Structure formats: structure tokens, C-alpha cells
Amino acid sequence: MKVLPILIVLAGTLCITVFASLPVVAATSPAMKACSQQWADMKNANKVPEGEKWSAFWSQCSKGFCGQERQRHSDGRKAFG
Numbered sequence: 001m002k003v004l005p006i007l008i009v010l011a012g013t014l015c016i017t018v019f020a021s022l023p024v025v026a027a028t029s030p031a032m033k034a035c036s037q038q039w040a041d042m043k044n045a046n047k048v049p050e051g052e053k054w055s056a057f058w059s060q061c062s063k064g065f066c067g068q069e070r071q072r073h074s075d076g077r078k079a080f081g
Contacts, residue, residue, distance in 0.1 A: 035061035 037056055042048045048057075 031062045031065040034065060 034056055038061060039048075039054060
């Protein structure tokens with residue numbers, strides 16, 4: 001009788017651990033690293049277009065990264081960065 005509550009707690013803990021680690025994976029993706037570096041370089045050089053926010057830059061950069069990654073996979077060359 002006491003085994004079922006223990007299994008439920010363990011399953012819940014596992015689910016929380018898995019879901020908690022998902023943002024870490026996203027934050028360390030190649031696209032996030034490359035786009036973050038581009039954004040930092042642009043900011044340091046004062047080249048960020050006036051009014052542009054990180055969220056808009058990230059949206060465009062990540063789409064471009066995905067397209068370039070598909071190209072890299074199709075022809076074998078690295079296409080980004």
C-alpha cells in the first residue's frame with residue numbers, strides 16, 4: 001500500500017526535472033548561442049537599429065539560422081557563423 005504513493009512522488013519528481021531542464025536546452029542551442037553573440041557584437045559596436053528589441057532580432061535570427069542549418073545539412077558545409 002505504501003509503494004503506490006512513493007511511485008507517484010518519484011514520477012512527479014521525474015516530470016518536474018525533465019520539464020525544468022527544457023529551458024536550459026533552449027538556452028544552449030546553437031541558434032541561441034550564435035544569435036546572442038551577434039546581438040552582443042551589434043550592441044558593442046552601437047549597430048543595433050534604433051528601436052529594435054532582442055525579441056524581434058531573435059525571431060529573425062533564429063529563422064535565418066534554421067534555414068542555414070537546413071542548407072548545411074543538405075550540402076555538407078557549415079552555412080552559419
